[in-house]
Amino acid sequence: MTDTTAFDWRSFLLRWSGEWAHNLPRREARGEDDEVARRAGWLGFPAASEERIAAMEERLGRRMPPSYREFLKISDGWRHAGGFVWLLAGTEGARWHNDESGLADMFEEYLDEDAGPEERQEVDLWRRGLQLDVEADAIYVLLDPEDVDEDGEWAVYTWASWRASAPKRYANFLEFMQDMHREFHSLRAGRSDGEAVFANDTTRMLDALVEEARLEALRGGWEHAVKTLDEAKAYGRPRAAGLGDQIRRLLGQTYMVYFDGLLTDPRYAPELLPPLVAEHAVHSYRDDSTLMFHLRGADDDLVSLAHAMLDQVRNGTYRYSAAGPFGEAVERARQLARWGDTDGAWRTLTDALPLWEPLGPDHLAPLGWVADPLLGQLLTPERGRELLSTPRDGQAGEAPTPTAGLDPGGLAWLADPNPGNNRTSYRFVLVEGVEPEELPGRLADRDGSGGGGRDGTVLEKPMTAWEAHQSSLHDKREFSSFDDRALMAVGRAGPGWSFAFDGEPAPFDRQRFVSPATAASEGTRAVAVWSGLRAWHGEPFFHLSVAQDGIEQYAFTYAGGEIRQSGEIPQALDASRFFEALEDGASAERSLLEAVAGQFGASLPRRAIASARLHTFTTRSWTRPPRDGEAYAVIRMG
Structure with missing residues (x-):
């Protein structure tokens, strides 16, 4: 806390006065008093004696706060406190405000019925405050006798109609005057009307x-x-x-x-x-005037x-x-x-x-x-x-400790609750030894109708998941209950792998599901995962399939409390290890994802998938076409 009684008011006020006098445009002088003050190099008045201050305190019925008392001992009032208070009160001019401004009534109208004591105390400031502004440009300056610190200092509040904001609070009179000195400087420094450069110590x-x-x-x-x-x-x-x-x-x-x-x-x-x-x-909402x-x-x-x-x-x-x-x-x-x-x-x-x-x-x-x-x-x-x-531009300095990475690595983070807890189902494909931009060629329709951006490129421009979803719906006019083409974001999944990820998949249909891993694996190896162990609707499920050179090597699907599997599944991925006594879907999901990551050495980037911009494309359907006799619905719009 500042020791306000030890402050050198004389030096401060003399410096302020000299800066004002040496840079006062003659047309801004507010009459003869300003001219006299300019020639004298003094914005203040003669010092107030202790007797004069005591008489003021007797008139007002309160002892004045320390910093205001010390100020009065140097100058009994002040001209041009900042840019908008032309005359600040001394011993004669200070008076109780008694809501002369009408602000108490105005602020009271905005109080809620359940307003607390602190809010009502703020409103009552305009009834109990000691007004210091004598001449001002639509601004009020009040000392608050009920906002007092342990040193006896009263807070100062200012309010101006043109600021359209709540009253500004200062801890004490010294803090207020220092800010007015800064305001004076700021206004002078901002002048660009051909006056002499504002320069001083x-x-x-x-x-x-x-x-x-x-x-x-x-x-x-x-x-x-x-x-x-x-x-x-x-x-x-x-x-x-x-x-x-x-x-x-x-x-x-x-x-x-x-x-x-x-x-x-x-x-x-x-x-x-x-x-x-x-x-x-x-x-901006397309209004570029502020720019x-x-x-x-x-x-x-x-x-x-x-x-x-x-x-x-x-x-x-x-x-x-x-x-x-x-x-x-x-x-x-x-x-x-x-x-x-x-x-x-x-x-x-x-x-x-x-x-x-x-x-x-x-x-x-x-x-x-x-x-x-x-x-x-x-x-x-x-x-x-x-x-x-980090030191830059050839400057010497100590390098900082690097910030921790934001991606945990692996796949297990997919089992963590995300903001809003709305990622309860997801699916992804991992492809080994290919670049991300090659994935549409492996996962989109052969004729290209399921992949490629609307601008003719193979991948859409990088977008967040929300932007990509909105963009995908923009021109879509047909929706089929048998068609499950996934909008997937693509990227690198660690050394040697690329991924395609869908965080908002359609409902899982195990009777019609077709793993995309087989087609994606031509000339390499591919892994498909679809998890709904924490899905809001329907029974929990989990699918894993692994293919190589266009042939499925092994797969399992857990759904309806049953495990269906094919091929020779590695022991680390044996489904029975995870689902024999399924009590906690999130725990089983985490264990499965850790096993998949360990088996293939792949990883998905959490931050990029959750909130960053990635390229997207639309895959071929993850479900087989309807067979004879199977009903389905198609909705066409516009």
């Missing part, structure tokens, strides 16, 4: 700290650096906001992150525009670049690139992420970070990649902290 000190914070951030000391930058930002120092926003964005923060002061600089646009544009695309607001002052080329980039982000075609060895690592990471190895992609990026080349002196870290549809999914707050903690 405070601005020079803060600018030096900004430069020191920049270098510290490049050395990996981002935590201390961002605190320094935020303090300088509060004073309106140029560079501070743009530098600090780069750190915040990599921590996953997007609110009020606009890279001010850097965004319209063409040097930094390739890195700073993409994350801003991507965030805008999520929330243009943040690009005010940019030249036509930069605005055109922003529009082109926005189109790319919206249609999923934006691709981040960078120069030098780090750029080469970006391309390798994208390929790893493309096929589901998000942990490997992240390690590829971070290993190359020391080789990263900034675009200019105010560029702290690579940022454009967060807008890339494949690379952006790698970011987590923990990974952002790791990136920021």
Whole structure:
């Protein structure tokens, strides 16, 4: 806690007065009093004597809080506290507010019937508070005699009609005045009307700290650096906001992150525009006026670049690139992420970070990649902290401990409850020795009608599971009760294997089921798994089939409490070991998945399947065609 009684009010107020007097445009002087204050270099008034302060306290019936008392001993009131309080009360001007503003009644209307004591206490502030604003621009400043700390300090509350927010609280009068000094600086620093540059000892000190914070951030000391930058930002120092926003964005923060002061600089646009544009695309609903607001002052080329980039982000075609060895690592990471190895992609990026080349002196870290549809999914707050903690641009520093991978490996994680506990059935195919892009040729219809994207490519562009599902329904007009073509995401399943995964399969029909492993195994080996041991409807089931060179080697299906099997099943996969006394479907499922992973050395990437973007395609039906006499329904729409 700040010792408010030990604060050097005189030095602080003299410094503030000098900064104001030396940079006051003559047309902003509010009359002769301001001119006198400017010439004297003093925004205050003569000090209040102890007797004068005591008389004030007797008039008000309360002893004033320590920091306000100490202030009065230096200046009995104050002019221009920030930008909107033109005269702050001294011993004569302070008075009980008694809801003069009508705010108590206004806020009371918004109280719920079940509002608690704390909420009612906040409303009553406007009846009990001591008003300090004497002349102000639609803003109220109140000391609260019932919000008192152990040092006897009263909290200060301010409210302005044009802020449209709840009252702002300060722990004490000193904290309030320090913030008003920052507000004064911020407003002066933001002027662009041809007046003299706002420069003084405070601005020079803060600018030096900004430069020191920049270098510290490049050395990996981002935590201390961002605190320094935020303090300088509060004073309106140029560079501070743009530098600090780069750190915040990599921590996953997007609110009020606009890279001010850097965004319209063409040097930094390739890195700073993409994350801003991507965030805008999520929330804009095709209204691009806010994006243009943040690009005010940019030249036509930069605005055109922003529009082109926005189109790319919206249609999923934006691709981040960078120069030098780090750029080469970006391309390798994208390929790893493309096929589901998000942990490997992240390690590829971070290993190359020391080789990263900034675009200019105010560029702290690579940022454009967060807008890339494949690379952006790698970011987590923990990974952002790791990136920021890694020394860059030739700066010396200690490398951070790598963050733990997000994929557990193996297959057993499929038995874990997922958010919402809605993954109770799933199916996948593992194919050995082939690349993921080859899977449609093995699992789609021979005539191509069951595979291929609507744009004529073999695989759809990378999408999340939800996006892929919505896309698959977009042009679908026919639905058949006998047709079970699976929409499957594809990727690499560990060394030597590729996978196709469906997390929302149709109901399992053991009478008509046809394993896709046989067709997928031509010239190699394939494994098909379909689990519904935790299905919400129907009896629990589990299927495993293994084929090689187009011939099924062995298979078993557990359904209806029975096990049906064929071929010579390895002992490790003997179904009776798992289902003889089935009491816990999740436990049996986990054991089965561990056995399958151990037998084939395959693994599915949890993070990619759950939330990342993967290529998808539609397989041939997992059920045989109807036989004579078997009824089925076909629904055609439109």
